[in-house]
Amino acid sequence: MVLTIDVGNTRIKGAVFENNTALEFFVFDKNELEKRIKNILNKFEKVTDLVVASVGNIGKDSFLVFNNVVNVCFLTNEDCFPFKNKYATPKTLGIDRIVLASGATLQYPNQNRLVIDAGTCITYDFVDENDNYLGGAISPGLRLRYEALHNYTAKLPLLTFEEPERYIGNSTPESMHSGVVNGFVYEIDGFIDQYKTDYLNFIIILTGGDALFLAKRLKNTIFANSNFLLESLNQTFQYKINND
Numbered sequence: 001m002v003l004t005i006d007v008g009n010t011r012i013k014g015a016v017f018e019n020n021t022a023l024e025f026f027v028f029d030k031n032e033l034e035k036r037i038k039n040i041l042n043k044f045e046k047v048t049d050l051v052v053a054s055v056g057n058i059g060k061d062s063f064l065v066f067n068n069v070v071n072v073c074f075l076t077n078e079d080c081f082p083f084k085n086k087y088a089t090p091k092t093l094g095i096d097r098i099v100l101a102s103g104a105t106l107q108y109p110n111q112n113r114l115v116i117d118a119g120t121c122i123t124y125d126f127v128d129e130n131d132n133y134l135g136g137a138i139s140p141g142l143r144l145r146y147e148a149l150h151n152y153t154a155k156l157p158l159l160t161f162e163e164p165e166r167y168i169g170n171s172t173p174e175s176m177h178s179g180v181v182n183g184f185v186y187e188i189d190g191f192i193d194q195y196k197t198d199y200l201n202f203i204i205i206l207t208g209g210d211a212l213f214l215a216k217r218l219k220n221t222i223f224a225n226s227n228f229l230l231e232s233l234n235q236t237f238q239y240k241i242n243n244d
C-alpha cells in the first residue's frame, strides 16, 4: 500500500492506495501533519511507501521521522517522469504541476492533454500527443482573488465565495462576487477556447479544491476529478519504481 501526500499552498491532501484503488482520502492543516500521518499509518499497517509532492513550505525533513516505518519518497524535479520537459526553466517548475503532467501522460496515452488545477493558484499544464510537456499558465485562485482585493485596497471588504446573482453587480459585494467568480469562470473558458484554436483534439482534466464548483459553471463541459493529483502521485511512484 502507498500513502500519497500533496502539500499545496492552502491545505495538505492525502490518500491511501492499494494498487490503483484509493481506500481513503484525507485533508489536513500543516500543524497536524505529523499526528495525522501517524494515525493513518497506524490504521493502514500495510502501507510501505509514503510518496510526497510539496509546493508548500514543508520540506523533506518533515517526513524523515517516518523513515523507520515506511520508505519515504519525496519527489523532486530530479526524478524521472514519463514526459519530455520542454519548460525553459525546468528546475523552477512546481512539483505539483510535474506530477499532474505525469498523471495525464500515464492515464491518457497518445493524446493532447490539458490539466487545469484550481487550487490556491489556477495552473494550466499542457502535454502534447508526443508526450512533450509545453508549459501553461499560473493565475490567482478563487480565494486568492478575494484576499487580494481586500489586502491591496483601502475600501474593499474581505468576502468569501458567494454565487453572483448577475454579472452587472449593483452593490460593492455584488460587484466583487461578479468580478471574482465570473472572472474566474470566464478566464478558464477563455483559456480552453484559446487551446481549441490551436489544437483540434485534447482532453481536459479539471482538478483542485474548486474543481467541482467550476465543472457546473464552465461553458465547456469538463469532467472534474478532485483527486487527480493524488492519483497521479500513486501512478508516478509506480512509474518511478519500474524505471529507476
Ligand SMILES: Nc1ncnc2c1ncn2[C@@H]1O[C@H](COP(=O)(O)OP(=O)(O)O)[C@@H](O)[C@H]1O
Pocket (backbone or CB within 6 Å): 007, 008, 009, 010, 011, 012, 118, 119, 120, 121, 141, 142, 143, 144, 208, 209, 210
Ligand atoms: N475547506 C476548504 N478550505 C480551504 N479551501 C477550500 C476549501 N474548500 C474549497 N476550497 C477552495 O479550494 C482552494 C484550495 O484548493 P486546494 O486544491 O486544496 O489548494 P492547494 O493544493 O493549493 O493547497 C481555495 O482557493 C478555495 O477556494
Ligand SMILES: CC(C)(COP(=O)(O)O)[C@@H](O)C(=O)NCCC(=O)O
Pocket (backbone or CB within 6 Å): 008, 009, 010, 055, 092, 093, 094, 095, 096, 097, 117, 119, 120, 121, 122, 123, 138
Ligand atoms: C504555481 C504554484 C504556486 C501552484 O501551487 P498550488 O496552487 O497548487 O498550491 C506551484 O506549482 C509552484 O510553486 N510552481 C513554481 C513555478 C512554476 O511552476 O513555474
Ligand SMILES: [K+]
Pocket (backbone or CB within 6 Å): 117, 118, 119, 120, 121, 122, 123, 208
Ligand atoms: K494549483
